[in-house]
Amino acid sequence: MEIVEMSLGQLRKLLDNKEISALEMTKGFLGHIAQLDPEINAFITITEEEALFAAREADARIAKKEGITPLTGIPIAIKDNICTKGVKTTCGSKMLANFIPSYDATVVTKLKQAGAVLIGKTNLDEFAMGSSTESSYFGLTRNPWDLKRIPGGSSGGSAAAVAAGMVPLALGSDTGGSIRQPAAFCGIFGLKPTYGRVSRYGLVPYASSLDQVGPMARTAKDLAVLYHNISGYDPLDSTTVPLLPEKVNDLPQGLKGLRFGIPCESYDKKIDPGIKEKLLLVADLLEKAGCIPVEVSLPSLEYAAAIYYLIAFAEASSNLARYDGVRYGYRSEEQTDMISMFRQTREEGFGREVKRRILLGTCFLTPEYYEDYYLKAEKGRARMKKDFARAFLECEFMLTPTTTVVPNIIREKTDDLLSKYLSEVCTVAANLTGIPALTFPCGCINGLPVGAQLMARAGKEETLFRVASFIEGELGVVKGGIR
Amino acid sequence: MKYETIIGLEVHVELKTDSKLCCGCSTKFPAEPNTLTCPVCLGLPGALPVLNKKAIDLGITAGLALNCKISRECKFDRKQYFYPDLPKGYQITQFYAPICRTGWLKKEFPTGRRRIRITRIHLEEEAGRSYHSGAGIIDSDYSLLDYNRSSIPLIEIVTAPDLRSPREAKEFMEELKIILEYTGVSDCKMEEGSLRCDANISVRRQGDRELGKRAEVKNMNSFRAVEAALEYEAKRQIELLEQNTPLESEETRAWDEGNRETVFMRFKEKAYEYRYFPDPDLLPVIINDDWIKGIRNKLPELPNSKRERYIQEFRLPKDDAALISSSKPMAEFFEAVLKDYSGEPKNVSNWIIGDLVRLINQEKIEFHQIKLKPEALGQMLKILDQGVISSKIAKTVFEEMFYTGNKPEIIIKEQGLEQISDVQLIQEIVVKVMADHPQSIQDYLSGKKKAKSFLVGQVMKETKGKANPGIVNVLLEKELEKIKE
Ligand SMILES: [Zn+2]
Helix, strand or coil, X not given: CCHHHCCHHHHHHHHHCCCCCHHHHHHHHHHHHHHHHHHHCCEEEECHHHHHHHHHHHHHHHHHCCCCCCCCCCEEEEECCECECCECCCCCCHHHCCCCCCCCCHHHHHHHHHCCEEEEEECCCHHHCCCCCCCCCCCCCCECCECCECCCCCCHHHHHHHXXXXXXEEEEEECCCCCHHHHHHXXXXXXXXXXXXXXXXXXXXXXXXXXXXXXXXXXXXXXHHHHHHHECCCCCCCCCXXXXXXXXXXXXXXXXXXXXXXXXXXXXXXXXXXXXXXXXXXXXXXXHCCCEEEEECCHHHHHHHHHHHHHHHHHHHHHHHHCCCCCCCCCCCCCCCHHHHHHHHHHHHCCHHHHHHHHHHHHHCCHHHXXXXXXXXXXXXXXXXXXXXXXXXXXCEEEEECCCCCCCECCCCCCCHHHHHHCCCCCHHHHHHCCCEEEEXXXXXXXXXEEEEEEECCCXXXXXXXXXXXXXXXXXXXXXXXX | CCEEEEEEEEEEEECCCCEXXXXXXXXXXXXXXXXXXXXXXXXXXXCCCCCCHHHHHHHHHHHHHCCCEECXXXXXXXXXXXXXXXXXXXXXXXCCXXXXXXXXXXXXXXXXXXXXXXXXXXXXXXXXXXXXXCCCCCCCCCEEEECCCCCCEEEEEEECCCECCHHHHHHHHHHHHHHHHHCCCCCCCCCCCCXXXXXXXXXXXXXXXXXXXXXEEEXXXXXXXXXXXXXXXXHHHHHHHXXXXXXXXCEEEEEECCCCEEXXXXXXXXXXXXXXXXXXXXXXXXXXXXXXXXXXXXXXXXXXXXXXXXXXXXXXXXXXXXXXXXXXXXXXXXXXXXXXXXXXXXXXXXXXXXXXXXXXXXXXXXXHHCCCCHHHHHHHHHHHHCCCCCHHHHHHHHHHXXXXXXXXXXXXXXXXXXXXXXXXXXXXXXXXXXXXXXXXXXXXXXXXXXXXXXXXXXHHHHCCCCECHHHHHHHHXXXXXXXXX
16 A cells, blocks of 8 residues: 555554654655646645655654654645744735745644644635635645546645545634535545634634634544644633643444434435435444434524624624735735725735625624624524534434535536535534534545534534544445545 | 813723733833734734733723722624724724723812713723824825834723813823822823823803713823813814804814814714624633622722821821822832821921922932832931931931931931030030120120021031030020120
8 A cells, every 4th residue: 555545543653663764754745746736736835845854853753762643754734824934824815925924823833743744735715715725816726536626615725635645634724614515525534623622823714703723634533633633722822722632542432322413404405315315324324333313403504504604704804804915915016005005905915705705794794784694693603502502412413414515516606606605504503603523424426525524512522533433434435536 | 151061081091011911922111113022913814812811900900999890701892993003903992891881080179079980991902003204194105113012901991071171181180090000000101101091072051951062182192281182172162152163073183282272183983984893712701709809909098098098197288198199109108107107297298298209309210219218217207306316407317318228327326417405515615606706796786686596507507507406596595695784
């Protein structure tokens, strides 16, 4: 087997047994990237020099048998909206095309401390606003399973890179489904952690109350390991929860007696019948393992997409106000005074979708609309949390589709805004309620991967890893694409 | 026609914290531009605010000192506008739920004692500072930006429109300053901008119930400017009223110190232009009873009640009581002296207000920097009362104590400053002085009373000022009587 197909555990063994050095491994992945990425375009920046340096350091650790963690010497890709000191962090935008942060995001610091090898920064929809990775200033990313198709988004670069074996692991960010939907479209695992479990310090915000950084990987166990290495309380992020870091052990296998909720509302939508079939298959497997299916009801799910867009756009309009051309990033040449500097910089620096969201969000926060839109959305959000709390009295986790469709052809839906916005209907609820949600591959339809989503109560990531790991064992690895 | 002036104040107070409201950067002033900054206060992408607990403590302290209700949930909002010195494109402030509400400050005005209501106190962060190459940002070739002040913590204290004259506004500000300094909330240095105020002012015909349209006056950089600016503005508005052209819409005006007038800046912004909404990066801070109790217990006796107590308990004149209580270190010094000294408290306040303040001003130091110990002053006053030294010598001893910090008994001993009360010795000197100045005796006998003072002076000179002046007087009188006969 080639290293590009290996799981984290297999790579670890190679390194620990000195069958391959971290430097050789990193070079191997860099070679694979050089071969595939011209076509896929998963990366905006490849940090070859930094990666080789980090790999040598990892080798030194391994030689001394000091400070070896599960990630020491392992190449990882980082979504390009997560700040990396001295390495361009563009958010896929002209606005930040040349922005070099002076500091590392907390998650990046943690990975560096663990000895991971950061190999590059991955493509995304501009400022993580989108679900197709078509709106990046640095060009679109293609789905390794079918190069004519989108990889999903906004973490499409990370998903494609992991799926194509360019890296074993990647970080994404998830505001309404931006980890899970591309993970599903690319046939890999992705986790949106509980809000407050992973520090947002250094994640360039889209919608602060919904954003979470999360892991993307090719196995459930790899996903869990990466999650455990990035999670935990951060004094630099007031919204993180002060909890002790969880211990990583081999995930327990038994699922007997666990109740899994099937929200009727999630299955009422226009779901691709093929996807529905795969979900029923998963449900069967769970039942056979001793899980108990329970029908649950989440009436407020109907409004999830509307609530999500109101809140996300409102927060985005504020979070993106700082790009004014004054201190860093793009500044228009077409400026004669302060006002024209602001106006032209933002006019030229942002793409269409970002501008659309800023304008709508600005509108939602004016007093004319504040109460009817923003406050109402917050009320809806509170009601959703109640609905979920009630449903979780009856089950330990829920099983839903991650997406209602398989990945579409590139540029096929560019102008169909409504269907684009509604495509996130399955995923946004977890962001709005702050609960963890995991997507795992559960088969293929016409050679395209399908994902299923698990959701649990806040802080119950372990349950999700257990279930996903079990199904992975039952279904075997879902393979495809152009490794 | 009589007019009434209605004034409400919005007072911005920089809090006395070591670090900023949302990051760990120092609040030191002055410092090289942009050296006290970090990703958070520069508003770099991805940086997040973390609240400074000390700032919340001081917000609560100010609220308690001004008799406010303290919110149990301290929440923060974003106030959004574009300006180059505002690095995030919004300011972190409290719009929907300020940390303190509905308090009051009692103040003795010439028209009587009144409560000025405090509507709210909220916490917020400072913006950076712009330096324009021209007059303003629009007509400058370039502007320089310093983010050292970005995110320095402030409170804004908003009063009800309860002040009735520019003078009251000024006096309120003076009182507020004393309270905030006392409680350690702020240094209140108006020159450095750590205390600023804007005033909302309107006028109406006496007896009218409805308030007139108001103007907000900004840029008043001293207490005197507050009074002058508001006097100008009140007069202007009254004239408009008399011409039947009152203010039609609310406007913002700036005080021009050079031309002594208020100048139109703009019509007042409506709230929606700021698009306030809760800051999702900051979770509500829960303020429980214990937290409030802890701060209340540490609250010092406030100047108002000290002033009353000095008048009642120590029988100080009103002015002395007001002056001494106006500064916390001075009041503490005063009270410390009285722990050792059981004589007349007025003696103590005389020395503090007189010689001590003079020397402090002369040396350009702050009260808390003085070497003089309160016990030393108490001891000196005891010695003075016992007649061991004269009050003239006492001044010398006092200066010596001020500069060296030494104890009075040591200074007196080392410099031989003890008062001479030995009748025999003084008698001899009196006789000698009289023998040396026969002309003065002639003058005295011919009715020039002044000549006697001259002779007393000569005796004091001979004794280097140490002779007991009472004894000198008696003895000299006796000798002169003898000659008369
Ligand atoms: Zn800072």
